[in-house]
Amino acid sequence: DTEVTQTPKHLVMGMTNKKSLKCEQHMGHRAMYWYKQKAKKPPELMFVYSYEKLSINESVPSRFSPECPNSSLLNLHLHALQPEDSALYLCASSQDRDSYNEQFFGPGTRLTVL
Amino acid sequence: GESVGLHLPTLSVQEGDNSIINCAYSNSASDYFIWYKQESGKGPQFIIDIRSNMDKRQGQRVTVLLNKTVKHLSLQIAATQPGDSAVYFCAEKDPMNRDDKIIFGKGTRLHILP
Numbered sequence: 001d002t003e004v005t006q007t008p009k010h011l012v013m014g015m016t017n018k019k020s021l022k023c024e025q026h027m028g029h030r031a032m033y034w035y036k037q038k039a040k041k042p043p044e045l046m047f048v049y050s051y052e053k054l055s056i057n058e059s060v061p062s063r064f065s066p067e068c069p070n071s072s073l074l075n076l077h078l079h080a081l082q083p084e085d086s087a088l089y090l091c092a093s094s095q096d097r098d099s100y101n102e103q104f105f106g107p108g109t110r111l112t113v114l
Numbered sequence: 115g116e117s118v119g120l121h122l123p124t125l126s127v128q129e130g131d132n133s134i135i136n137c138a139y140s141n142s143a144s145d146y147f148i149w150y151k152q153e154s155g156k157g158p159q160f161i162i163d164i165r166s167n168m169d170k171r172q173g174q175r176v177t178v179l180l181n182k183t184v185k186h187l188s189l190q191i192a193a194t195q196p197g198d199s200a201v202y203f204c205a206e207k208d209p210m211n212r213d214d215k216i217i218f219g220k221g222t223r224l225h226i227l228p
Binding site: 004031033040041042043044045048050055056090092097099100102103104105106107108 | 157159203205214215216218220
């Protein structure tokens with residue numbers, strides 16, 4: 001299984017809602033990543049988890065809260081988002097945090113904030 | 115700031131011809147580069163990588179060339195096929211040497227003409 005899965009595929013939420021994005025991999029990878037991708041732009045790193053511990057937070061606003069409950073799962077909790085947070089949210093995983101290792105990306109969750 | 119960028123935002127190529135996608139980087143300390151392909155509705159997919167101790171690396175129908183003198187790399191796709199239609203990103207390992215982070219360039223959209 002060389003797949004990273006993400007749910008939901010699409011999400012529409014209001015600015016007062018609380019929602020969560022989920023990511024799962026069963027490749028035994030110990031590093032997992034959240035990226036944000038705006039339309040026609042490259043992915044931008046948000047968070048990195050290594051061995052279930054947060055290792056990088058790219059100065060992401062606190063309305064985005066990551067969680068890594070175990071080595072296979074990565075969540076991104078969303079609260080009080082703004083319309084400019086609408087984007088494709090990509091999850092990725094790699095064998096470990098060494099960036100010489102290939103990152104495998106999921107298909108993303110397309111988020112719209114109204 | 116982001117140091118990896120691309121010369122052209124779009125490239126149109128006749129089916130069967132070779133495609134060349136270019137990328138420039140600014141930090142001479144950058145030592146590892148990756149090309150990703152992102153098809154519509156999907157996450158980025160690893161194509162090929164190259165370390166700075168190499169000038170050329172070949173895969174199946176793809177070749178990456180690295181010119182460290184002018185800080186330029188290119189992706190060559192041989193005998194371009196309709197399935198090659200996608201946005202192609204070059205990315206680099208963070209030259210600040212944080213193991214986890216790769217930085218994506220702006221992307222080139224490849225159109226295949228029938």
